[in-house]
Amino acid sequence: MKSLKKEEKEYMIARIQEYFELERDESIGELAADQMLDYMVKEIGPFLYNKGIYDARQMLEQKVMNIDEDLLSLERPAGRPSR
Structure with a gap:
């Protein structure tokens, strides 16, 4: 630490x-x-540190999920590919 x-x-x-x-x-x-x-x-410090890591991980997971949703919203409709 x-x-x-x-x-x-x-x-x-x-x-x-x-x-x-x-x-x-x-x-x-x-x-x-x-x-x-x-x-x-x-x-006690390690417990508090680990809680901070857990909270940071949760926040990052939420942000990644939001980025994923944002990227998916940028997709454009595409027709069927020609054969």
């Missing part, structure tokens, strides 16, 4: 700290939040 940009990681760490403060009434430090993020990326 491609590494997170520093700004993205800092944002996520802050969100984890905020979650613990608001939802669990606990304060956790930056190191603990960073370790939580690393754990989630390692253990």
Whole structure:
């Protein structure tokens, strides 16, 4: 998996700290939040990544179907071939 940009990681760490403060009434430090993020990326990340791949595949399949329909609509009626 491609590494997170520093700004993205800092944002996520802050969100984890905020979650613990608001939802669990606990304060956790930056190191603990960073370790939580690393754990989630390692253990949960693949599921989310695979879901993204699945969603992208579904979208592409729909677009290919639309292109196929568009191409078929361009066909012109043709008479019977001569023998």
